[in-house]
Amino acid sequence: MMGYILLILGIALFVGGHWFKRLAPAKRAAMGDKGKGLVALLMLAGLVLMVIGYRNAGFVNVWVPPAFMTHIANLLVLIGFWFFALSSIPGTLSAKVRHKQLTGVKSWAVAHLLVNGDLASILLFGAMLAWAVVSVILINRAEPTWTRPANASVKNDVIAFVVGAVIYGIVAAIHTWLGYYPFPM
Incomplete structure (x- = not known):
């Protein structure tokens, strides 16, 4: 069960990070250049969680x-x-x-x-x-x-x-x- 939770959380972080700029452009722009690093980190964390979750999903x-x-x-x-x-x-x-x-x-x-x-x-x-x-x-x-x-x-x-x-x-x-x-x- 934990594998599926991590997989779904990873998908949410990866997709959310990618769509943040498209769905909330004003919020993303307000974050400036520092926001790029944070969003990239969230997407990377999502990717890692997807791999771990997928490998551990029953x-x-x-x-x-x-x-x-x-x-x-x-x-x-x-x-x-x-x-x-x-x-x-x-x-x-x-x-x-x-x-x-x-x-x-x-x-x-x-x-x-x-x-x-x-x-x-x-x-x-x-x-x-x-x-x-x-x-x-x-x-x-x-x-x-x-x-x-x-x-x-x-x-x-x-x-x-x-x-x-x-x-x-x-x-x-x-x-x-x-x-x-x-x-x-």
Whole structure:
């Protein structure tokens, strides 16, 4: 039970920290630069609590994912890392997608929901998916116009894909080290 409490508290801190600026801009602005550190600390504490809570949450099976979903999930995680890389490396795709990091989080979260049918996973990855979707809505309402990145190139799309693939490989190795082998036989 304590694992679930920590998981939910972590989600609340992480999401609340991210949305504070969007939902209470005057309060956030009144905090000045010192507020950035406090909000970042709350989000970091939320992330740590999510990891601890998730790792300690008792296993409650909700559904059993079919084995073939692993392939789809791996592809979605790779796409998620590619979008994260595109947020720093302006390719032609990054000129078409406004919220590259949030799109990456959505792809990553859906991937994990496809292959994890336990309650803790549904809470964690479902919350991250909901956070990313609502964040896009909040940002688009606050800042309806978007200037597309200039000088986008296909070459940068390829570079971003390679960076995403390397990060994917590192994360897959970490998952394997932790006992969660991400590749089916």
